[in-house]
Amino acid sequence: MANYNRRDFAKLVVLGGIGYTVFACADDPKKDASTATKEEEKVTPKIPELLPENIKLYQKADAEYQDLADRFNKRFQQSPTYIAQCFTTQGVADAVEFANYKDLKVVVKSGGHSFEGFSSTNDGLVVDVSAMKKMEWRPDHSLSVETGCILKEIYNEMLPKQRILPSGSCATVGIAGLTLGGGYGFFSRKYGLTCDSLQAITIVDGQGNIRHESGNSAILKACKGGGNGNFGIVTKMKFRTYQAPSFFQAYRCKAYKLDTARAKNLLETWFRYTRSLPNTAFSAFVLNGKTLTILITNYSNDNKGVMDMYNALKEVSDKATIGSKRPLPKALKTFYGVQHPIYFKNACAGLYKDFAEIEGCIDDVISKVISSRGLIYQVNTLGGNINSAASEKRSVYPHRSYPYLSELQSYWDKPSQEVSRLVAFKEVQDRFYKQGIRAHYRNYPDINFKDYETAYYGKYLPELKAIKKQLDPDNRIQHPQSISL
Numbered sequence: 198m199a200n201y202n203r204r205d206f207a208k209l210v211v212l213g214g215i216g217y218t219v220f221a222c223a224d225d226p227k228k229d230a231s232t233a234t235k236e237e238e239k240v241t242p243k244i245p246e247l248l249p250e251n252i253k254l255y256q257k258a259d260a261e262y263q264d265l266a267d268r269f270n271k272r273f274q275q276s277p278t279y280i281a282q283c284f285t286t287q288g289v290a291d292a293v294e295f296a297n298y299k300d301l302k303v304v305v306k307s308g309g310h311s312f313e314g315f316s317s318t319n320d321g322l323v324v325d326v327s328a329m330k331k332m333e334w335r336p337d338h339s340l341s342v343e344t345g346c347i348l349k350e351i352y353n354e355m356l357p358k359q360r361i362l363p364s365g366s367c368a369t370v371g372i373a374g375l376t377l378g379g380g381y382g383f384f385s386r387k388y389g390l391t392c393d394s395l396q397a398i399t400i401v402d403g404q405g406n407i408r409h410e411s412g413n414s415a416i417l418k419a420c421k422g423g424g425n426g427n428f429g430i431v432t433k434m435k436f437r438t439y440q441a442p443s444f445f446q447a448y449r450c451k452a453y454k455l456d457t458a459r460a461k462n463l464l465e466t467w468f469r470y471t472r473s474l475p476n477t478a479f480s481a482f483v484l485n486g487k488t489l490t491i492l493i494t495n496y497s498n499d500n501k502g503v504m505d506m507y508n509a510l511k512e513v514s515d516k517a518t519i520g521s522k523r524p525l526p527k528a529l530k531t532f533y534g535v536q537h538p539i540y541f542k543n544a545c546a547g548l549y550k551d552f553a554e555i556e557g558c559i560d561d562v563i564s565k566v567i568s569s570r571g572l573i574y575q576v577n578t579l580g581g582n583i584n585s586a587a588s589e590k591r592s593v594y595p596h597r598s599y600p601y602l603s604e605l606q607s608y609w610d611k612p613s614q615e616v617s618r619l620v621a622f623k624e625v626q627d628r629f630y631k632q633g634i635r636a637h638y639r640n641y642p643d644i645n646f647k648d649y650e651t652a653y654y655g656k657y658l659p660e661l662k663a664i665k666k667q668l669d670p671d672n673r674i675q676h677p678q679s680i681s682l
């Protein structure tokens with residue numbers, strides 16, 4: 198356990214009303230009141246004045262607490278003992294020092310979109326960086342962002358400058374959580390995962406040290422696919438950006454009242470044609486009960502593979518439409534999704550190499566999905582330049598050779614609907630497990646995944662454990678599926 202630094206203790210004492218309550222000596226088993234008073238007197242007055250700009254600490258009785266405790270997934274109603282709202286990297290370091298002093302576990306929160314509530318806790322300290330939103334351009338078109346930024350803020354900054362970062366589509370997802378687990382979206386088959394564009398980071402480790410990592414740093418590498426709440430709190434990220442395309446076009450095919458045989462035939466056709474898509478295209482197969490939507494997007498005039506796929510699917514669908522070529526800012530907004538908290542359960546349903554991998558279980562899966570209220574099975578295209586040897590060397594994302602990423606989803610309105618939704622969900626997951634599907638995307642976690650460390654990190658697990666040991670030997674930073682020592 199790291200020793201508490203006296204100067205920092207005194208710095209933290211002057212945080213204000215709540216700060217004083219939190220750090221009062223009577224609350225501290227290791228010190229008595231007279232010792233602490235002497236320590237406070239030793240501190241130069243200038244340092245405490247800086248602190249409210251760095252960090253504010255909240256407990257349950259505070260008016261601000263509940264807003265900060267809420268997450269995008271209403272299924273989780275967690276109550277951390279403390280929430281440290283941080284405004285600077287120094288504030289994050291102070292929060293970790295406080296946690297070390299109080300012997301609290303630290304949980305990290307940026308955009309708050311974790312599927313499984315991994316950015317909150319019931320018994321520790323949440324380090325919340327969501328108020329840290331500065332962005333700064335460099336002459337080489339790279340963009341440095343603080344990790345409180347959410348995707349729509351980054352798009353709003355980049356798109357008017359005709360720049361783009363390969364990233365996710367949903368407006369309120371945090372850039373931090375997304376990048377640290379990999380990050381994919383419409384532009385990834387051409388430009389790689391979001392983490393592949395990450396050039397430098399500032400990170401506060403589990404002992405409160407501030408580190409700047411770039412180039413061939415092993416810590417930077419570990420944060421490209423393995424950095425979600427495992428060994429440090431990333432406060433700044435510098436990204437390479439790309440010239441934005443001049444248009445974006447969406448194609449949709451829909452089929453209704455599906456039975457298992459027809460849905461399976463459509464899925465097989467989808468897999469077949471995705472193999473010839475250009476790298477500027479993306480596609481998703483979304484089976485929502487008995488209704489299927491196939492989305493194909495593209496942003497280049499290399500359109501042959503897209504048209505071949507669209508025409509083949511049109512023949513076997515009930516409705517097919519080609520959207521107009523739209524300017525990127527407008528087109529992306531149509532995919533921003535729900536921007537307020539909802540009840541849901543989402544999880545990875547496996548990364549696949551091809552249809553053959555799931556053929557043995559797909560009849561059971563489809564028949565469960567079409568007979569279960571509110572269950573959605575989706576398969577997305579990865580592949581293209583995600584599968585690059587150069588990116589493989591510089592990251593710990595282990596699934597580059599899998600061109601398909603699937604997910605299960607369920608959304609509901611009232612807590613009473615949760616149990617039945619989760620039962621059907623688990624049945625489909627079990628079917629995939631029996632089929633031998635083991636590789637899972639870290640950003641689509643599930644608390645029930647067996648052997649989750651290998652499923653998320655594969656061959657890079659030993660490297661990540663070594664980084665954990667180096668940066669967080671006391672296992673200060675953790676969540677239910679964080680890397681174990």
Ligand SMILES: Cc1cc2nc3c(=O)[nH]c(=O)nc-3n(C[C@H](O)[C@H](O)[C@H](O)COP(=O)(O)OP(=O)(O)OC[C@H]3O[C@@H](n4cnc5c(N)ncnc54)[C@H](O)[C@@H]3O)c2cc1C
Binds near residue numbers: 304309
């Ligand atoms: C509606 C929705 C749409 C999505 N769309 C996509 C998509 O298009 N593409 C895609 O790749 N993923 C997508 N995801 C998954 C998304 O990438 C993950 O949920 C991601 O982890 C969310 O990051 P966050 O910062 O919003 O969440 P948080 O809940 O704040 O954090 C998620 C995890 O990252 C850790 N973490 C957060 N900030 C930091 C930090 N600064 N330093 C260290 N660890 C940190 C947390 O401890 C937690 O374990 C989507 C999720 C949702 C809910």
